[in-house]
Amino acid sequence: MRQLLKNLDPEVKDNLRRKKQPSWLSPMLATLTDEYFSDSGWMFERKLDGERCLAFKKGNNVRLLSRNRKKLNIQYPELADALKNQMSTDFIVDGEVVAFSGTVTDFSRLQGRMHVNSEAEARNSGVKVYYYIFDIIHLDRYDLTGLGFRQRKNILRRTLKFDDPLRFTTHRNREGEKFHSQACKKGWEGVIAKDASSTYVHSRSRKWLKFKCVNRQELVIGGFTEPKGERIGFG
Helix, strand or coil: CHHHHHCCCHHHHCCCEECCCCCCCCCCEEEEECCCCCEEEEEEEEECCCEEEEEEEECCEEEEECCCCCECCCCCHHHHHHHHCCCCCEEEEEEEEECEECCEECHHHHHHHHCCCCHHHHHCCCCCCEEEEEEEEEECCEECCCCCHHHHHHHHHHHCCCCCCEEECCEEEECHHHHHHHHHHCCCCEEEEEECCCCCCCCEEEEEEEEECCCCCCCCCCCCCCCCCCCCCCC
């Protein structure tokens, strides 16, 4: 994997920082917006309804951690196994763990795995889970957070082998509004818009935006007050 980083363009390599793998880092979070747009400088991914998960691999040790630093190895042992079998031995990746009902991610179904107490219970639960990985933020003793999102995603695609239950999160370029409309028609959660040049920050950012699908229906809200003074009936 070090050769992969060596082959990056010089201006990209200037943003790499040699650094020992940290034991924890806070994930980058998207900001909700209702201002949908299309832009050639942005990348648009499907919004998944699952559990955010950072995966840390060091040697043969794999740790799955939620955004609140809860260890998830017991809940998703097959994901830890799949990451342990990767050739690279030093990385941190970011993604979402999901379960499906048909073609739609189903958080209530995923809860059948979120609250198990043993690996055996998880494996025998009958709930299949998948890890949709969308970012890589550390590789082979290098901090990648200073690279742009498009650059990190290109590195991610070439670093891991994506076979179920590991899945590469695909994206579209430019057509954010069209993709959002299609996502809503399919019953998806929505779309995540990401600035292709955005560095990875450990906080909420407007460089990542949530285009949610919202079911709307017109209705009339009515009410009444108790009568006062000389009024009778409704106030």
